[in-house]
Amino acid sequence: MNLSFENIRKTYLTLHGRVDALKGLDLEIADGEFFVLLGPSGCGKSTTLNLVAGLERPSKGVIRFGNQIMADADRNVMIPPRNRNVSMVFQSYALYPHMNVFDNIAFPLKIARNPKDDIRREVEKTAAVLDITSLLDRKPGELSGGQRQRVSIARALVRNPSVFLLDEPLSNLDAQLRTNTRAELKKLQREMGITTLYVTHDQTEAMTLGHRIALFHQGRMIQCGTPSQLYDQPINPFVAGFMGSPPMNLLPVGIREQGNQISLLLNHRAIPLPDGKKPLLNRLSGPKALMGIRPEHIEIASPKGDFVLSGKVRVKEPLGREVIFHVDVDENRLVVVSDKQDYGVDETITLSFAMDRIHLFEPE
Ligand SMILES: Nc1ncnc2c1ncn2[C@@H]1O[C@H](COP(=O)(O)OP(=O)(O)OP(=O)(O)O)[C@@H](O)[C@H]1O
Ligand SMILES: [Mg+2]
Numbered sequence: 001m002n003l004s005f006e007n008i009r010k011t012y013l014t015l016h017g018r019v020d021a022l023k024g025l026d027l028e029i030a031d032g033e034f035f036v037l038l039g040p041s042g043c044g045k046s047t048t049l050n051l052v053a054g055l056e057r058p059s060k061g062v063i064r065f066g067n068q069i070m071a072d073a074d075r076n077v078m079i080p081p082r083n084r085n086v087s088m089v090f091q092s093y094a095l096y097p098h099m100n101v102f103d104n105i106a107f108p109l110k111i112a113r114n115p116k117d118d119i120r121r122e123v124e125k126t127a128a129v130l131d132i133t134s135l136l137d138r139k140p141g142e143l144s145g146g147q148r149q150r151v152s153i154a155r156a157l158v159r160n161p162s163v164f165l166l167d168e169p170l171s172n173l174d175a176q177l178r179t180n181t182r183a184e185l186k187k188l189q190r191e192m193g194i195t196t197l198y199v200t201h202d203q204t205e206a207m208t209l210g211h212r213i214a215l216f217h218q219g220r221m222i223q224c225g226t227p228s229q230l231y232d233q234p235i236n237p238f239v240a241g242f243m244g245s246p247p248m249n250l251l252p253v254g255i256r257e258q259g260n261q262i263s264l265l266l267n268h269r270a271i272p273l274p275d276g277k278k279p280l281l282n283r284l285s286g287p288k289a290l291m292g293i294r295p296e297h298i299e300i301a302s303p304k305g306d307f308v309l310s311g312k313v314r315v316k317e318p319l320g321r322e323v324i325f326h327v328d329v330d331e332n333r334l335v336v337v338s339d340k341q342d343y344g345v346d347e348t349i350t351l352s353f354a355m356d357r358i359h360l361f362e363p364e
Contacts, residue, residue: 001065001162001195003029003052008061010047021047023219032193038206039216045199049165052197053088054081065162087156091168093148095140101151102136108159126158129188146177164196170205182208203243207231215239237361240292246324246335252363253291255284264291267330271307271355280360292359295337298351305352313347327351
């Protein structure tokens with residue numbers, strides 16, 4: 001089932017005034033897509049999900065499933081949640097504590113008055129997919145967090161929904177379990193082909209799971225695209241800083257134009273801008289910019305590279321396979337990720353990077 005949002009706004013009226021949770025969202029999600037809503041706390045992710053589920057009404061705009069209107073604020077159309085064939089998984093697993101796993105998973109089918117034999121068959125099939133067959137007789141209280149989360153996913157999937165909604169489903173799990181469950185979810189979604197909206201504030205989760213990601217900030221969608229589009233072509237410093245860890249370095253630079261030659265001015269040096277990067281100049285309103293360079297694209301003590309800088313190591317964070325160096329280069333602090341381990345704090349090192357790795361943004 002494909003979904004569309006047309007100029008969706010959501011305003012909450014509270015005792016303390018208006019909260020504009022969504023400020024005009026236009027978005028189309030394809031049938032079978034794994035779509036991730038990403039962004040910091042309060043940016044409107046859960047609101048978007050709740051609007052799709054029918055738990056909230058839009059203040060403005062139209063939501064469609066296929067050609068069918070689910071909500072239209074102007075015409076006062078609102079299809080109730082039970083008629084949308086949508087399943088939702090919450091961060092808190094929200095299982096019924098007094099029912100065993102079988103009955104928890106069976107619950108939506110019982111409500112829909114399916115025949116008993118069908119219910120048993122569907123529950124067993126879904127439990128097998130999620131590898132929880134051996135747990136069917138247990139109560140939620142007798143399960144680990146990861147097992148509970150799988151039960152809640154099973155309960156959401158057993159109805160064979162047209163749209164699958166997950167709101168930060170992995171955030172209560174430890175790191176190991178989160179990685180495993182993430183991989184399972186991805187496989188499951190691919191096999192079942194259900195259109196999925198997945199909410200997270202974790203950019204790694206978004207990058208690994210999503211066919212596409214929409215990054216939100218303060219009620220607006222800032223950029224929407226494939227994981228590599230957001231990582232390789234961030235449209236502004238917010239996206240650049242949010243995607244990737246540690247975040248992209250941003251340095252103030254000047255732009256100098258002499259005839260056909262355009263150069264970046266940094267630390268009293270002028271470096272020619274390669275032709276491939278010239279389109280980025282269209283974003284700039286004047287001769288000043290923020291130059292972005294990712295920590296993993298800076299090399300230490302490498303003779304190649306267009307830009308060579310010298311700096312002093314201030315902090316060294318060993319991660320095992322690689323090290324994060326915080327390096328002072330004149331008045332700027334650069335973060336560098338490198339597998340070259342043997343530089344120490346206070347040591348002066350040479351940094352370099354290729355100009356085809358840089359980004360340019362309008363200074364804020
Ligand atoms: N029922 C409500 N009444 C009033 N304001 C609300 C309500 N629900 C959400 N908001 C406000 O709307 C904005 C968006 O909230 P939303 O829950 O969509 O954020 P989120 O992106 O899911 O954040 P988080 O990552 O913290 O869950 C916030 O400013 C929030 O305070
Ligand atoms: Mg939320």
